Amino acid sequence: MPAPPPDDIPIPGPEGQRDLDRYAEDSLDSGLAVAQTQLYVSAVEVGGEGRRRGKGLGLGAWLAIGWLTFIVAVSVLAQLGILPLKSPTESFSECARLGPFAKEGTAPGHLLGCDSNGRDMIARMAYGGWSSLVVATGAVLFGLVFGGILGLLAGFFGGKIDAVITSVFNVFLAIPAVVLALALVAFLQGAASSGSGGDNVDPKLLLILAIGIVSVPLLGRITRASALTWSQREFVLAARAQGAKPMRIMVREVLPNVVPAMMSIALLAIAIAIVAEGTLSILGVGVRPPTPSWGNIIGLDRGRIKESPHIVFLPAILIFFTVLSLNFLGDVVRAKLDVRESAV
Amino acid sequence: MLLLVTFFTFSLVRLLPGDPTETIIPFGTDQQRAQLSKDLGLDKPFLQQYVNYLGVPVLKSEGTSGLLQGELGRKYATNQPVSDLLNQSLPISLQLVIYAQFLALAIAIPLGVLAAYRSGTRTDRAINTTAFAFLAIPNFVLALVLSYFVGARLKWLPTAGYQPGWLDQFFDPDRGSMIFSGWEDNHIRYMILPVITLAVGQIAIYMRLLRSDMIATLQENFITMAKAKGVPNRRILFRHALRPSSLTLLTVAGLNIGTLIGGAIVVEVIFGIPGLGTQIAVAISAREYVELQSYILVLAFLFVMINFVVDFLYIVLDPRIRRARAAA
């Protein structure tokens, strides 16, 4: 640590004092809820702190939106067959393992080179983007729906329902997410193959389910906290006092207020799910080859990183910028909606 | 809590597809399989299997021993006790995670304090932006980048393998410690890249957490009071403000150890380290349920233990909680 600069410790006026006692208790309460660190951190602390609120989006946000639009557009258009791309599964032996910076030079027509089987990298990354995005978005939707419902029920009704749901969440949270996802994929794969007697279930669906299930307790806890806060607001209490049906209050009064908190977390959750798909691919249980995904392009050829680094690094760069953009937008959205305390 | 976890993992693992007897005797007859099933207790009703697994003294079947007897089961394929495998792999992962945790905290705390102290300035923004970028690098990407550049290109450090450290010998007396040996096969040399990989993401998280809590603490009256006493800034930051600001950090850092071990899987696989993560990955692909179940259980147990430790540290950090506890 460098010597403190000759500036000054900021000391504000009498306003804005914080009750430390309350704070310490809060931290204790949050206990297990913080198991998922990344979600927690971004929910608690937002780099911008009001700076971004109110004003326009700012350059960073536009760059992030631009990048995401580009990625989504390319993946979707590739999948629809509109883009003039090579097949992601066709091998071009003249180009195998050659990257854009290879000494021999890449084969003509393959701008970013090919993977170890001679499949065109551009095509693989475009089609791979589709797989990665579908898995990530699908998983988060799954998590939002089920985590949302459970969290809402727990937060709104409290009591026994809350106790049961929360302890189920806690059991899930006690198992590291990656381990749980791995076990779930193995389980689902087997169940699918023994159930329908074949491999006709899309492996992407299995991944969506596995990652989705892992995300349920994480998103569920956040929803629960938010629902809990909103359920104690005056207008909800008033509606209760007027004898409105609880389910109706929950759906009409509490849900609409909880949704913004969840949406701002959703962007971040998608980022985490993209990484999760990558991790599972590296461990050999991601999207099944020859269908490409960003993760399995890396996973398949990570052993050849020394000779052909581009096969690993190109999709890695895509993942990095996509995750970065999603994180950044998530922060901006949270700052705009100011859901800091209700999300935790 | 632990009981719930055991039941949950047990159910999940028992419901996993594939017949374990196939793993053990791949070419056996149906009759042999049935016999084996019986020997393993796999033909019993589900709940009885669970009770056996736990080893509840009164309810268990004759001649079995379970978790309560400290029996973690055996690997189907080789009949190796799972506890042996654990003794070899767990200390490796623990060391990895402990180093990563210490490295992360050692870097994150001064950075977080500095960022809070200079909040709103260029320094703060630079630290924050860097942290934000690091947060977006997945572990596996960083692992590959480091192993490629530092390992394969610069050849400074090994990209695969492991040498035992100080912790291994307590779990497995056959292993020596390679922590003081020559640099070529030194424990630390093999740990540097994996540890950095694991630590980088944590640094960003911890730093941002500490920064925001610290900013809040610096607004407290007692900080103004310390300043009015003429206490130097550095002392105000580290002696007065850091401790009350570190409760959230502590919670997250503590609970993260469990998550980190899970996150270590991919790092261990990429760096070829035979830790718990690698074992789990192998166990899943080999359909070694009992083994997998024991690993998950150990992780859950760790998680719960760490919760206790975190609670205890709270008490150390904040005397007011001490009193609240005593009153309760």
Add this chain to the structure above:
Amino acid sequence: MTQPASAPTVSTAGPSEPLLQVEDLRTHFETPRGIVRAVDGVSFTLARGKTLGVVGESGSGKTVLSRSIMGLLPKRGTIREGSVRFDGTEITELSPKEMRDFWGARMSMIFQDPMTSLNPVMKIGKQITESIRQHLDVDKKYANELGENLLRSVRIPEPEQRLKEYPHQLSGGMRQRVCIAVALACGPALLFADEPTTALDVTVQAQVLDLMATQQRERFMAIVLITHDLGVVAGRADEIAVMYAGRIVEKAPTSVLFSDMKMPYTEALLSSIPKIEHPSHTRLNTIPGRPPNLVTPPQGCKFAPRCTYVQPRCLEEDPPLMPGTQPGHEYRCWFPVGTPEGAEALARNRADQAVTGGAA
């Protein structure tokens, strides 16, 4: 961490120069709403061993004034102008690092709220000796003894025991005594007491104030006693400054102020002194209306919108500080209390009110 004790600065001040001389001090905050003029041109002097009472409603800028004089406000977002001479040194130009030799050692402060001004996770002893070890060149053991003696002198029973305790183990009154002990630790020449008793029980209030008075006598210390309650300063201050909207609107020796107040605001404050039966920390707001907006203050006299003596002139022209009949008395008013003009103005307003009241 201990620095060498500050070399005793040779006082360049002659015996006649006051300990503290504040001249046209302004402290403005840059906020999103605009510039908040929290202190707007305050001047006064304070001699050694004397007490200045600063009285004003909540939000009149008392806390900002004291922190601004001590230089405790953050640099960023704060505009500070004017001059503060302490013991012959112009301290507005000093860096925080240089100020550290003044803070705690030669000038110190007791804060409004004893509940939050002690570090909750640091033992009392540490918090007291910290200042001693910072400024005086003494070892740990001796500092501890000094700390114990300090606690004894602020009448905390079982001081040895208390040194090892945490703030939450003490009552509010005890905590404020600890704060006083901390402030007195290095024998400062000047003590700012920012509403030291507002957060305390009535019975404890008098004890704490008496304690401060005793210490002042023993140490020949000057005190700036800040309060919103004229009753508190009545018997204790040598001189009283009444603040309103960041300015001193009336200043006089205590006896003069009470016998011959000129400002309608002072009069209104006096009538709002809490009665014994009211717990004094419930803030009485017997002056109708609210303090003015400090971002866009009204033209003319800042108190005019709430004043019972108000005349058209008050709304247009800002009254300057005018000398009173007795020495040391100053006030800002066009129609002062107890003068023929004032009486006439009041009578006119009463009549108008009766007319409009009757018409309505």
